[in-house]
Amino acid sequence: NAGVTQTPKFQVLKTGQSMTLQCAQDMNHNSMYWYRQDPGMGLRLIYYSASEGTTDKGEVPNGYNVSRLNKREFSLRLESAAPSQTSVYFCAGRQGGRELFFGEGSRLTVL
């Protein structure tokens, strides 16, 4: 099993460029999540999808959009990247009330 797979693992953008972070899971998770992690700030929830066909804002949704393409895939899009979006992004999945499983992370730098 691959678990939770994120692509790309590293990306450098210029301010104003757009990009999509992809996430796919093969663990039959109903819920999927996108977090960002910055030094001293912990994990902050951007968006989540409690089930296929639904998405909800988390703590820091501004500047991001998401798509739950199907049960396996949950993508995060930056329409116009800003230096403040330089961060490490983690996708995670969860089944019911069980633990979160995280992907390996995507390190994004916006110049």
Add this chain to the structure above:
Amino acid sequence: QKEVEQNSGPLSVPEGAIASLNCTYSDRGSQSFFWYRQYSGKSPELIMFIYSNGDKEDGRFTAQLNKASQYVSLLIRDSQPSDSATYLCAVDSGNTPLVFGKGTRLSVIA
């Protein structure tokens, strides 16, 4: 707003000692509690979860939960340099995403 508080550390302990990591939470209705370990540059990985008051042991790790005091802790016995990492506490209040603390950085000194 539901909050989870952890001391950011760093918590330094000598090799072989017991490391005690603490977490408090604000939502009295919280139901389940998770401890994650995160090495530098890596993603968080689950160490333990606990649902009921009392202690839960798994190898060198013991999770302790006191719902009346809204307090959960993680004890690491016989600490090893390989335990040096950031430890994240996460709390589940049901029907909402897990709420994470900011983590405690543990340093085990050989």
